[in-house]
Amino acid sequence: MIEAVGLTKRFGAKTAVDQLSFQVKPGHVTGFLGPNGSGKSTTMRMIVGLDRPTSGRVTINGLPFRELPNAQRHVGALLDAKAVHGGRRARTHLLSIAQLSGIPEKRVDEVLAVVGLQDAARQRTKGFSLGMGQRLGIATALLGDPQVLLFDEPVNGLDPEGILWVRNLMRRLAAEGRTVFVSSHLMSEMALTADHLIVIGRGRLLADMGTQEFIAHNSAGFARVRAADTDPDGRETLGRALSKAGGRVLQEPDGALRVTGLELPGISDLAHAAGVRLWELSPHRASLEEAYMRMTQSAVEYTSTEDPRAELWEQDPLALPAWEDGPSAPEVPQAGFFAPPPPGAGGKPFLMPSNPGELASTAKDSAEDTR
């Protein structure tokens, strides 16, 4: 059990962690989420006594870390995978840490096997990849078989197999009744791993709730509606009808409408009543990632602005929106000198005949090609 009360850390004029209060309970994986620079690592460093809080306190099983007897047997932490002397071999690195708490040498070999580094045990750690470094860090955290485990960004640099392994390891440790506190800036990863979420931004607590609850609270659904392009007034007519019926309508850059507050059948009925033909009517759920982005966007420390590429080239006003991949409607010009020609015969968008009979002729051509 980790408990923070009014935890605050200031570095000069900058407040890294601001009046943070939370509890991390045993038996769960608790995800600690926040954008880069939101104070996750500083909080973790304060939990293990590396940084002193400016005010407030944080305790582990009721005691501040520095007062824990035989701390390594209570708390294991992976804070920085690269925090090892590169000239030392993996096994001797672990051994030196184990000896600090009188942990037997046999345990070193055990944890090396747990993280799958048996074969690299005698390698110097400066040759380790980021993924191997993470595994070594996890091994260090597991040495004392502690009840409380802290992991700062443990999946950074791991391959998909490694990510799955970390996820299962966290869940297994929590199932054994341990307190597992994992930080990440990836909501999607935490949604799969954590039972409980603590979200911070600019050092302040934004949310402290169960993962399911967080999803229910934060992921709003919407419908995407696209009026037929052949009807020039269709979109406007439809938009007005939907607004009148109480829907909230936003226009996407490519002309589709994003509607909230109305059910799909209702939208269809309204379109029918207004005499507008539809080319698309699809349900969407905002992903957890979007909910998280929405929650933290005001709290993001480093925001990027659009790169104007001054004077380099004219911006294409009809560029495809980022979420629309692949070729779409034929009236989208193939402008932009960097755009490769779409696949298919004659550089034409495939299956998009502009003249009757064209499809049949291409089909015949390609049939001949294969012969």
Add this chain to the structure above:
Amino acid sequence: MAFSAVLTSEWTKIRTVASTSWTLALALIVTAGFGALISTAVAASFDDMSQIERATFDPTLVSFAGMQFGQLAMIVFGVLVVSTEYSTGMIRTSLAAVPARGGFLFGKLTVATVLALLVGLLTSFVSFFLSQAILGDHGTGLDGENVLRAVVGAGVYMALIALFSMGVASMLRSSVASISILIPFFLIVTNLLNAFEATREYGQYLPTAAGSKIMQVVPNAMGSAESPYGPWGGLGIMLLWVAASVLGGYLVLNKRDA
């Protein structure tokens, strides 16, 4: 946390990095090598030396003539033992495992100092016997008056240099900063201040100037300047410097965020 556990851990750490063996080996080779070289030169030109120099000739001190350069390797050893913890981030892994910072630092300094002392003693005895063999008739033996004190003292001097450097590195937390302060301080500042009558008044109280008196058997040997303290007094002054540096290192580690 038992202190013995920290000692075991630090022993594992110190023996498993390459810098330990090369810095200590260099300290031995450079000290003994330069000592032998200068002994050869002295032996060849003994008859050309002035009356005073011949009267105060100190064959023991001649064997430690290489100390001026050999101690630089000891400084690097002392600095690296501490500063690599910071430069690699190992300190965070260590302190996340041991909350008691005082015990951690003193365990580290104890192991490194004992090792430096052993290598220092080996160095001083090797240098002594090598130089005495070269000096031949002009040389002396361990049974001479105060000779054993000077030879053991030379080993202790090397260990204290290393410990002083560890304290400084604990305060500065950086290899580059520590080495670029310590080496000019010992090699240039101390020597310059002691080269002139006017500044020697202060320069003689600097750690290496005071501590190196322990290596002299003949007082004011080889025409060197008089000092207001004896060999033990000089070592005492050096010990005060070392204590201040270690205390500073402890205060910084205990107070500052790691």
